[in-house]
Amino acid sequence: MNTILRISIQKSGRLSEDSLRLFKECGIELSGGGTGRLKAQATNFPAEFLFLRDDDIAGYVADGVADLGVVGQNVLEESNKSVSIAKLLGFGKCRLSIAVPRSDEYRSIQDLEGKSIATSYPRITAAYLANKGVRADIHEISGSVEIAPSIGLASAVCDIVSSGSTLLANGLKEAEPIFYSEAVLVASPKLSEEKQTLLNQLIFRIEAVQAAKN
């Protein structure tokens, strides 16, 4: 049996370039090329790559359709899929933060009691609020979360922040970070022994690449 690892990475988005670079730096070459492809074979390592929406990666890995995946911890945590984190990858760093209109006086998370919060991360947000004993109304929306306060949809948002310039441009200020994230390599919980051996080789290479950068 020729065992190969199926690795799912983001097709096009903030993690795509760094994910491809990671495998390249590990010495893994992909056949073919071009945009729009959904699959590629590695030419010098027993692996094939699937290019997916980031939201689908954890599910494919949890179901064993893919063996490995590269995904942000924010998306992974929100998805609640059972996969194991094989390696922190050090790129795609960001945080999920509560933000409020710049003119609001914000003292603590208790200020959100009874208020409405717009977010694409309802699970992480609800867990944080519950932990703090705050009852708020969570409005799940899938995009353009930052405009919710200005159109009267919600009094606060919980969204991904990196530089903070998007919040600023929408008249918001970061009130409280609730979750820190970076890209991670995730693995299916049911890898065969052969696949686990290949994963160990891959992790060894990733660690060598990371060590060379530090």
Ligand code: PRT
């Ligand atoms: O199409 P697909 O579903 O695959 O991609 P996507 O649009 O859902 O995700 P994408 O490509 O935007 O992000 C992929 C992952 O990158 C996220 O899940 C995070 O793990 C990570 N990441 C890192 C970020 C950011 N930094 C980031 N800044 N994801 C989103 N942002 C957004 C932020 O919400 C803001 O709207 O980028 C905007 C700019 O941020 P500021 O703070 O620098 O202004």
Ligand code: ZN
């Ligand atoms: Zn997505």
